[in-house]
Amino acid sequence: MSTLINDPPGIDTDLDQLEAEAISIMREVAADFERPAILFSGGKDSIVLLRVAEKAFWPAKFPFPVVHVDTGHNFPEVLEFRDCRVAELGATLVVGSVQEGIDRGDLVEERGARASRNRLQTPVLLETIAAHQFDAAIGGARRDEEKARAKERVFSFRDEFGQWDPRNQRPELWHLYNGMHQKGEHIRVFPLSNWTELDVWRYIEREALEVPPVYFTHEREVFERDGMLMATSRYLPLLPGEQPFMAAVRYRTVGDMTCTAALRSDAFDLATVIAEVAAARVTERGASRADDRFSEAAMEDRKREGYF
């Protein structure tokens, strides 16, 4: 409590403004809901989310458990990072497991070489929310990621089926959020709505936050599929003609290993990653997410079902 920050009053940078907005949204959730939770995947957006949560309630701990939906196909480095960060914050971790759902026979795995567990995350997320009676789930989604997300509210209402109805959203004005809901319904909350990919990286640099090593260049065995570089793993069988090779790559987004592609990159630290992102001519999801390539409205369709 002894540190005195002497920054010039009156000058707020764009990142200061975005951070203040996100902090205020976090506090609103803590005050307005009975059982809120915060979603954390170990990816860059949720890393920022946890930092904002840490700041919002300091010197107290943030009053939410941390929830992760594990597809069973996640990067081991990212899971390790997740556990470290959660331990460091002294937070409670709740894991919703796709594998357990499959083992119980509740979920059916997609078949074929292109099988992905991406869609199976939705029922697991909804089940986790229901099992713990969470009435708010704070997520790191940003409006600049994707065109359906560009339409999403900061407080986004989900009915008892977990569905999002984009044509019937509550008007959201000023900074007055309406989190009212009935039992069984819940609200998804997106404090980083107004952040861009570049903002996220600039903030990570400013706050000197640690990120999983897969975000920086490393040698990895990959193969090419649909113009994207996928990591070879036991979860992703090769199709005829696909040849694994070693390449210097990094990940621009971090999801399930079966649907997240790597990029050739020699960005080795935050400064070089920021330079790369600033100069990028392809969106992060377009560059690295097979899950968005199903159709023009792939994200909208998944979100309607209750996806993140």
Place this chain on the structure above:
Amino acid sequence: MDLLRIATAGSVDDGKSTLIGRLLYDSKQVFEDTMESLDRASKAQGLGAVNLALLTDGLRAEREQGITIDVAYRYFATPRRKFIIADSPGHVQYTRNMVTGASTAELALLLVDARKGVVEQTRRHAAITALLGIRHLMLCVNKMDLVNWEQSRFDEIACSFRQLADDLGVKQVTVIPLAAVSGDNVVDPSTNMPWYTGGTLLDFLETVQIPDRARHHALRFPVQYVIRPQSDEHHDYRGYAGTVATGSVRTGDVVAILPSGVRTQVTSIDRYPGSVNEAHYGQAVTLRLAGDIDISRGQMIVGVEDQADVTTRFSADVCWMSEAMTLRPRKQFWIRHTTRRVRCLVERIDDRLDVEHYTREEAPLSLTLNDIGRVVIRTMEPLFVDPYEVSRDTGSFILIDPGTQLTVAAGMVRTPLLADAPEA
């Protein structure tokens, strides 16, 4: 870097989505994969050229119907400034979305078709933005190519728009002639209109002075959350977390707590990972106060001079946003104002604003979807208000229907009234 928040509005087919698409595209903010998917979508619609409007129309239904339904937020940055654009639909049935987009904007960008000039929708959009407290109106006269780039046509439109802004009391007005389809005067100067000597749209957006957000200089700090770590290290810590709505606060300041009016002193302004000497408008901080005072969410910390009005009755303009329900006198709601939520009733409806002719119809029986009217609201517990024109954050509220829990109205406080004033 500064951040400018813009709301856009235009009539159907004015080419607003195309204009924003062009702005993003020409300022190199559109990514290659987005262009490829636009290209595919444009071809699927049987279009020869890429339809830049598809950049902002993100929902399936919007693409199918070729219209914008909901507010879409767009983000772009130039080396000089960052922008958040709230792109709102133009149709009259989506007025509520325009109100939504305008509520957080500092500048409004309206659009007209050069062939049609200022139409009723322009008048409505201008009225809404002025009502929402936006001090700078800018008009893009689009499709100049379709009026042969004629200066006389532009001048005529600019003149009628300035008249309209004058009627609304808006002092700062900018009018630019352009053609979004070809990009004339959007990012690159037009060679087709040598008579126009002003800057392009992007020049303007990059250099326009951002209106002073903190017009009101007295402290307003709505208490949002009480921080009590209850840990050994911070055993007696009790901090009041919130965002400074207006003004500023310094350590040592004497402040008053509303509604009680009790005075105390600010002993510390905390912000991770320590404390600061001062906090000002827009900053999220935690205040610690001298003495053993019990304060909870929904109360307000203010400067001792120039305090907010503690009131249970006030007049306000509301925009009615519910399709299913109409607003009639005596109806009860939840009112959400700053960090406070209390029960209220709409005592009476004084008038309804004709947003096209700027006249007010006295004593209407009800307000329906997209209507804007002056009402008198009475609350069960006091609110701490300022008129909206001096403070957006402490002058704005929403009404929530207790049955459906939907947000049914957006409101702007005009004047606090006496609680026991006789019924008019």
